[in-house]
Amino acid sequence: MPLQYRAPRGTLDVLPQDQPYRDFVQDTASRLCAAFGYKRLETPVFEEASLFSRSVGEATDIVQREMYVFQDRGGQELALRPEGTAPICRAYLQNGMHVLPQPVRLWYWSPIFRYDRPQAGRYRQHTQFGIEAIGEADAAVDAEVIELLWRLFEELGLTGLTLHLNSIGDANCRPAYLQLLRDYYRDKLKLVCNDCQGRYEYNPLRLLDCKQERCQPLIAEAPPFTDYLCDDCSEHFQRLRSYLDEVGIPCALNPRLVRGLDYYSRTVFEVQPSEEGAQSSIGSGGRYDGLIEQLGGRPTPGIGFGCGVERVIINLKRQGQPVPAAQQIQVFVAFQTAAARSQAFRLASDLRRQGVATLAAGGKRSLKAQMRQADALGVAYAAIIGQRELQGGTVTLRRLADGFQETVPMTDVAARVQEEPK
C-alpha cells in the first residue's frame, strides 16, 4: 500500500529517538532562564494578522510571502505566528506588565510558521526558543541577553561558534546614514546585482548583506554604520561591548550584519556555526526600542533573541555531541501460562507505583518470544511468572546482561531491582 498521507511539506515528525535532543536543549534553556530571572510566557499559535504586518514590516519577506494567513469562520484575519517577539510584546501590553518591575524578563518555546521553500535546516514549521527583556534601555540588558544565548550554546557543548555583532542606529541617526549609503551607491548602481538595484530603493541597509560575488568589493568599501552612529547610539554600543568583554564573551564586529525585520534598532546580533551552509544562523536577535509604542503602548524599550531549536540540534548531531538518554524500561514482565497473565499485569502496575519503569507482555506470544522482546527493548531485568511462581507468590527475576536469575517473592522485586543502580 503506498502511503496515502505524509506530513505536510516542510514539516517534521519529531520521532522518539530525536526527543532526547529536544529535551536536552529545552531543559538547558529552561534552567538558564531560571538562573537569569526569565519567566516563561506562552502565547497562542495564531494572532491577528496585522500584529505581524505592523511590527515586522509590511514590506518584509516574512509578511509579504511567508506568513500563513487565514480567515476564521467569524471573518477574522489571523496568522500562524511567523516570529516570536511581536506576540510577546502584545501580551506584555494586554496584561499590563508595565506595572511590574522593569525590565520584564520573559522566555518562550514555541512553534513558528513560515511558508518558505524547505531545504536543509529550513522548515515551514520550526521551534524557537526565545527571550525578551522589555522596559529597560540600558546596554547591560543587551549584554545580559546575549550572554544568555551564548551560555546556552556553551552548556549544550556547541563549539566553533561566532557571535556577530553590529549596531544599526536609531531614528536619530539612521536616516542620515541611509542617505550616506545611497550617496555612496548612487554612481555604482550598474556594478551591482539585480536584487541590489531594488534594495537601493526600498531597503538600502540590505545592500550590505548581499552575497553576490560582484557586490562584494562595493560592500567592502562601503561606509560602516558604526562610524556614523549618533552619540547616544555610539555610547550604547561601546558600553555593550565593554560588558561583553567583562564577562568574557568574544564577538566579531560585523558592519554587514543587518536584520530582515523592520523593528530592530541599535543592537543586532547573530550566532553562526563554523560549518558552511546556507542556513547558518542558529540564534539571533536585537533591540527593538520602537516596537511597543508601535503596537499602541507607551514608548518602551526592549531586546531579545530567537534561537532555532532544530538548527541547534542539527549542529549537536553534526558535532556528535552526546545528550542525556531517555529513561529506559527496567523490567519486562513475562508470563508462561494464561493463568499468570493477570498476575503479570498486576506486578507491572505495582512496580510502576514503586517507581520502577516496567512493561508487561501482552498478546499470546510464547515465553521465548516474550524474552526476545525483553531483549529487544533493552531492559535490565525480565520477571517471569509461570505455574511454579503462581504457586509460591514469587517471580523468577532474570538479569539479562549476564543471565543470572533467582526466585524472589513478588513483593521484593522492586527492592531487588533497585539494589544495583544501573
Place this chain on the structure above:
RNA sequence: GUGGGCGUCGCCUAGUGGUCUAAGGCGCCAGGUUGUGGCCCUGGAGAUCGAGGGUUCGAAUCCCUCCGUCCACCCCA
C-alpha cells in the same frame, strides 16, 4: 518565487526496454519439541517500482506533466 539532483517493501539498496508474476540486507512476525533473550538456522508477512498520461509488440527501466524530497539562490531560526 528561481535553478539543479533524486524518487524501487517501514529503512538501506540491486536492477537502465523483454530473463522482474521485481532481488538482497536491516527491521518485523513465527518456528528450531518439553518454562527463558542476545549468536546461528529455517520460514513468513511486506513493493501494482511516487502519481497520471504517452512511446513501444513489450517499461521499474524511454518521453511529458504533476507531486514529493534534497541542494543552492532568496529569506531567515
